[in-house]
Amino acid sequence: MSTAQSNIVLDITGVNKSFGGLQALSDINLQIEEGKTHAIIGPNGAGKSTLLNTCIGLLKADSGTINFGGNDLTHGFQPHDINQMGISRVFQTPQIFPDLTILQNVMIPAFAKRDGAFKLNLFKSLRDEKEIEAEALHLLEDLAMADQRFNNAGSLSRGNKRRLELAMCLIQHPKLLLLDEPTAGMARHDTNQTIDLLIKIKESGMTKVIIEHDMHVVFSLADKISVLAQGAIIAEGEPDEIKGHPKVREAYLGSAEV
Amino acid sequence: MEAVLLQVLNGLDKGGAYALIALGLTLVFGTLGVVNFAHGALFMLGAFVAVSVQKILTISSKVRDESVTFFEAYKETPYLEIWWGDTGRAIIDYSVPISLLIAIPIMLLIGLLMERGLIKYFYKREHADQILVTFGLAIVIQEIIKANFGANPIPQAAPEIVAGSADIGSLFGFEGIVYPWWRMMYLLFSLSIIGGVFAFLHFTTFGMVVRAGMHDRETVGLLGINIQRRFTIVFGIAAVVAGLAGVMYTPILPPDYHMGMDFLVLSFVVVVVGGMGSLGGAVAAGFLLGILQSFSSMTEVKAVIPGIDQIIIYLIAVVILLFRPRGLLGKD
Amino acid sequence: MKSIVLSTKKRDYTTLLVFAVIVFTAPLWGKIIGAGYPDLLQKFAIFGLFAIGYNILFGLTGYLSFGHAAFLGVGSYVTVWSFKLLTMNAIPAVLLAIVFSGVFALLIGFLSLRRSGIYFSILTLAFAQMSYNLAYSVLTPITNGETGLRVLTSDPRVVDTALGYTIEGSPLATLFGTTLTGYPGFYFCAVVLVLGFWLSLKIFRSPFGMKLVAIKTNQTRMEYTGFNHRPYLLCAFVISGMYAGLAGGLLAVVDPLAGAERMQWTASGEVVLMTILGGVGTLFGPIIGAATIKYFENIFSGIGDTALAEIFSFLPDAVSNLLITIISPFVGSGWHLTLGILFMLIIIFLPGGMSQGFQKIADKIKQKNKKSSTSEVKLEKDGIA
Numbered sequence: 001m002s003t004a005q006s007n008i009v010l011d012i013t014g015v016n017k018s019f020g021g022l023q024a025l026s027d028i029n030l031q032i033e034e035g036k037t038h039a040i041i042g043p044n045g046a047g048k049s050t051l052l053n054t055c056i057g058l059l060k061a062d063s064g065t066i067n068f069g070g071n072d073l074t075h076g077f078q079p080h081d082i083n084q085m086g087i088s089r090v091f092q093t094p095q096i097f098p099d100l101t102i103l104q105n106v107m108i109p110a111f112a113k114r115d116g117a118f119k120l121n122l123f124k125s126l127r128d129e130k131e132i133e134a135e136a137l138h139l140l141e142d143l144a145m146a147d148q149r150f151n152n153a154g155s156l157s158r159g160n161k162r163r164l165e166l167a168m169c170l171i172q173h174p175k176l177l178l179l180d181e182p183t184a185g186m187a188r189h190d191t192n193q194t195i196d197l198l199i200k201i202k203e204s205g206m207t208k209v210i211i212e213h214d215m216h217v218v219f220s221l222a223d224k225i226s227v228l229a230q231g232a233i234i235a236e237g238e239p240d241e242i243k244g245h246p247k248v249r250e251a252y253l254g255s256a257e258v
Numbered sequence: 259m260e261a262v263l264l265q266v267l268n269g270l271d272k273g274g275a276y277a278l279i280a281l282g283l284t285l286v287f288g289t290l291g292v293v294n295f296a297h298g299a300l301f302m303l304g305a306f307v308a309v310s311v312q313k314i315l316t317i318s319s320k321v322r323d324e325s326v327t328f329f330e331a332y333k334e335t336p337y338l339e340i341w342w343g344d345t346g347r348a349i350i351d352y353s354v355p356i357s358l359l360i361a362i363p364i365m366l367l368i369g370l371l372m373e374r375g376l377i378k379y380f381y382k383r384e385h386a387d388q389i390l391v392t393f394g395l396a397i398v399i400q401e402i403i404k405a406n407f408g409a410n411p412i413p414q415a416a417p418e419i420v421a422g423s424a425d426i427g428s429l430f431g432f433e434g435i436v437y438p439w440w441r442m443m444y445l446l447f448s449l450s451i452i453g454g455v456f457a458f459l460h461f462t463t464f465g466m467v468v469r470a471g472m473h474d475r476e477t478v479g480l481l482g483i484n485i486q487r488r489f490t491i492v493f494g495i496a497a498v499v500a501g502l503a504g505v506m507y508t509p510i511l512p513p514d515y516h517m518g519m520d521f522l523v524l525s526f527v528v529v530v531v532g533g534m535g536s537l538g539g540a541v542a543a544g545f546l547l548g549i550l551q552s553f554s555s556m557t558e559v560k561a562v563i564p565g566i567d568q569i570i571i572y573l574i575a576v577v578i579l580l581f582r583p584r585g586l587l588g589k590d
Numbered sequence: 591m592k593s594i595v596l597s598t599k600k601r602d603y604t605t606l607l608v609f610a611v612i613v614f615t616a617p618l619w620g621k622i623i624g625a626g627y628p629d630l631l632q633k634f635a636i637f638g639l640f641a642i643g644y645n646i647l648f649g650l651t652g653y654l655s656f657g658h659a660a661f662l663g664v665g666s667y668v669t670v671w672s673f674k675l676l677t678m679n680a681i682p683a684v685l686l687a688i689v690f691s692g693v694f695a696l697l698i699g700f701l702s703l704r705r706s707g708i709y710f711s712i713l714t715l716a717f718a719q720m721s722y723n724l725a726y727s728v729l730t731p732i733t734n735g736e737t738g739l740r741v742l743t744s745d746p747r748v749v750d751t752a753l754g755y756t757i758e759g760s761p762l763a764t765l766f767g768t769t770l771t772g773y774p775g776f777y778f779c780a781v782v783l784v785l786g787f788w789l790s791l792k793i794f795r796s797p798f799g800m801k802l803v804a805i806k807t808n809q810t811r812m813e814y815t816g817f818n819h820r821p822y823l824l825c826a827f828v829i830s831g832m833y834a835g836l837a838g839g840l841l842a843v844v845d846p847l848a849g850a851e852r853m854q855w856t857a858s859g860e861v862v863l864m865t866i867l868g869g870v871g872t873l874f875g876p877i878i879g880a881a882t883i884k885y886f887e888n889i890f891s892g893i894g895d896t897a898l899a900e901i902f903s904f905l906p907d908a909v910s911n912l913l914i915t916i917i918s919p920f921v922g923s924g925w926h927l928t929l930g931i932l933f934m935l936i937i938i939f940l941p942g943g944m945s946q947g948f949q950k951i952a953d954k955i956k957q958k959n960k961k962s963s964t965s966e967v968k969l970e971k972d973g974i975a
Binding site for chain 2: 652705724728924930931
């Protein structure tokens, strides 16, 4: 697939955002291509999370446009609106339903995909939702979690919670998957497992934006990397280009955080 | 104009009581993170300290009534009067102010016992559990009071010197603004307590640590300061404030066992309107709602909207929630 | 807490059947425990229904409402008005009670659910108190204030009049000719209770029920999963409000009067206690809690000092007097004190209620007979939800 032919899923042009007097994002231009894994890296405090929250409309941008599937996301949206447009999100700390079973955890997002933001199905039994159950089970088999499907999700290890959370996003077949530091706070073993899983997802051709400061993770996954420093994108390109980019070295070496 | 001024004045003392209770609720919520449904019971306990003090001071003996000559009549005369004559009578007359002094150590003790004995086990529990356990405690306290003092209101008298009303209007050239002295005392009292609490929080090291803790408990904890003990003392202070507010209120409203819950519900609404966690908001909303309630009980207003005085506070709460969910002075 | 348990269709029907049998045979087993009279059994059924409905809100979503007594009161008033204006037939009366309390719950729920957590609890408490104030004073033309609303022989009852029914003596609710007092009254409530239980079972097993539990567990994830949590909560609130209205309606059916005290916050607190005592978020817990409280209320509040003296008359006078002094504050009119203490003890020591207690005991027994229970596990895994 060559760059020229591919479609832009998320198109961010000229976005600015400030908190009080502090310019958090300045003139951000970013195009996320379909089927690509786009990593945003940068030292701590570079504005990565602000960028993520702004580009999906959770934080209202001061100026600029964000086009996602014909919707301008610069108007504030509720999280569920954003999800219903086709953006799923993985959090720094895994967000799952600890009191429900693993199978139920994966089934719930499928209901959101099928039924929309609200549906009052009082008299339907969960037992009759065979299709959704089968799909959820299939996903869990892929993750080798099918045996545990009747266990409470709260009992899982952190690494497995992350994998469950990913499964909850994948069952929605999102147009865009956002990953906010998916390996933050994980042991090496869990990190490697997560990377394997993400590579597997990548092969399925899903569009992803990944925010990360672990270089190992970024270079194993990304097709394209944007480097954010002090609220501005200072470099953009394929992993090899970024590795040798002088500005990137400067930004990282100049910062004590790496 | 005179009527309006009079209603403002009438609302201020009730507003003062709301503000004092709401202040304690906010302090406890801000520091300990606990929603205390038994806070109204503390207000009520304060009022019953006054009742008890009056009862003790007026323990009486039956003596021959000399004024009745044609048969043997007896009357109850308090021992204090028998022993000390006029001095004794004066002490009885001042039973409410005396109760204030006695209530301070008692309420402090009750507050500390409550926090150490029950509340501290609920810091880590869900808010729902905190609400429910303090709700249960409120019922228990209320029922104990009911069992010992009966279900009927017990009137208390203010000292005779302030029992009357002041024609304060004449001082400013208005006519017909007559305001009971005791209500004026209540207003001054609540203002000075509120001022005292704010001064304590702003000008003492202790207060500064407490405020920092309200803002960010973890960071203060990391500094190696034992924030927990300070919070316990804050709970005690809130209990004293509520108790004193109760003592002072007895000449205005004869206390009964369910006055605590009545005031608690309204004070919660006050806190929501003011903005949970905002001390200034609690005080401002307390006075504001007190005054509005007073206005709505004017016959002219009730003629237009019957029963508005019963629901005005709740209506305000609804409007605030619809248009400013975080309250008047609350932060997000 | 597994609010939505793994269960098969067959097991659900068995559950419903067993429940129905227990309810309908209540007059028989009630005798054994000394509760074999219709007034008390009616209360079991009515407050059981109230608690089942309350559990759909509090048990599934975790939203703690302190205002459900208001809906109970609305249900009672509407029912009495239906008796006054339309007919003494109970069916239209309770249907109207459900509709009106539902609308009322929609209004209050819409406003209260603008906030969550403690704010929500405080708001529901405030609205209930407002309703109580209104019923007590301002709305006297509708509620008859302090005295309470009664059905009078002279009321118009247009439907009954049109059909040519007349009333002799004091007006009582009927069901096509049968007077709904005593045991007929109980059986009417029992049928409604079984229907209410069945609906609650359906909700527990539905995607809707599962989503409510998901909201309780992690509201953030629910939003990012694409669900708008507010309408779900509002539906749960309205459904539980309708249950409360129905319960209030039944109270007026078995005894045709309605008073403001039914709306007081103590009544709201009582349903919370029933639900917690039995086990929040469980199917049976709320009913068990309601029956337990009404049972002990009946026993405790009936004991006066003279009754106590009789109970302890076999003991030496000094001992008996001491016991009476210790116990008497907790019985008779002191029942509420006992209730408050019970409330605190449950929350402090057993927040999962009696169900949690039973579960703990059952788990211990299960561990002992682990080998014999494998077949049961297989059955559970046949159905997923």
